[in-house]
Amino acid sequence: MAHKVLWIQLENKKRPYQHTVADVNQNLDDLATEICEKKLKNIDPEDLEFYGDYDETEYEDESDESGETEDENDRPLRSDIQLKHLKTSALAPLIVRYPLSNVRVHIQYNLSTSKGSVTLPHSTGLYYKLRQEVYQTFQALREGDPEFYFVQHLDGRDGDNIKDEFQLNAIVEDTPTKAKKREISLDIKIEGRKAYGDYTIKEVSRLFVKEEWNSIGNAPKFNIETLPASSFTPTDEEFEYFVQQLRDKNQVFAGKILNETTAREFISVFMTTTILLIQNHHLKFPENLQLFVEEFLSGSRGYGPVDYLVKYLQLVVMLNEAKRQDFDQGAAQNIVQMHSALEV
Secondary structure, three states, rough: OEEEEEEEEEOOOOOOOEEEEEEOOHHHHHHHHHHHHHHHOOOOOOOOOOOOOEHHHOOOOOOOOOOOOOOOHHOOOOOOOOOHHHEOOOOOOEEOOOOEEEEEEEEEEOOOOOEEEEEEEEEHHHHHHHHHHHHHHOOOHOOOOEEEEEEEEOOEEEEEEEOOOHHHHHHHHHOOOEEEEEEEEEEEHHHHHHHHOOHHHHHHHOOOOOOOOOOHHHOOOOHHHHHOOOOOOOOHHHHHHHHHHHHHHHHHOOOOOOOHHHHHHHHHHHHHHHHHHHHHHHHHHHHHHEEEEEEEOOOOOEEEEEEEEEEEEEEEHHHEOOOOOOHHHHHHHHHHHHHHHHOO
16 A cells, blocks of 8 residues: 655644655545544544645536635635645645634724724634735735734733734633633734824924924925916805805704814815816816725825825825814824825
8 A cells, every 4th residue: 555745734833744644545534533633632623624735637626616716725625635636745734724712703903994803713724814804805905915914902002913823822812701702903004104193293204304393383384375376266156055065064063073073074065065166167077086085095104094085087186184183193194195195
């Protein structure tokens, strides 16, 4: 009977080991039983998943009949694959994924102010599956494939950095279990870049103009009178419609702007009116100019959603950051956002 040597790596272990196969006609289901008898004694063989390379010509087409386009590298190998058809080496071993506990892990994650959540089994593949999840969720993580990592979020402050499966599993294991579930909250950080909201006006002035502004009041003053005068004047009806919208907003909010969300109600009137006037009076194809709200923007210096963004075709022509207070921080955000807009 022919013998075969497989390189096998238990996920979360530092290196692979050699496994001598006595019967090459056995399949992965048989191998799972043997691994659990010798290496993973408290785990059911049916809970093991295998990942690796094999001779696909020996098997029928495995394309997903449901029509879903799943990456083959993300799909566990079939249990009926015979060991003689596996292709392994010390550099490309057969990966064995196994459960670490019988609980589920609910993870709330955010990139800047964009949020998401996922519930995953507590297995050795937790870190890999989480990275897959956020990669598919956020376009900024797919554009240019930047390096990113996680930071534990603890009651409004940052905890430990998480850059590998060992660090993530340590945090999960330290988290109390409630109803067979552990809940953690993570921030996503991109290496070498910051979320727009993390910038200060002092940082921005140093970065872009090599000066130090303690507030936006230290910035050079912009004189709007230096711009050419506009030859366009809104009609009386258009102007009255604009004013009436502001009156209505003021009435329903009782003249009080208590938070940023309320401020956006008023800002939106200015933004939509401006876009409508340009579309109706200056453009042959009005649809070429479009207003976006909470549009995600990513550049070499920063990333995150922009409150208001205007595009002419694919060119960003205007950005607006809504702030009820802390205008210095809002100006800092807006300056970095404009830098990103010039890059896209």
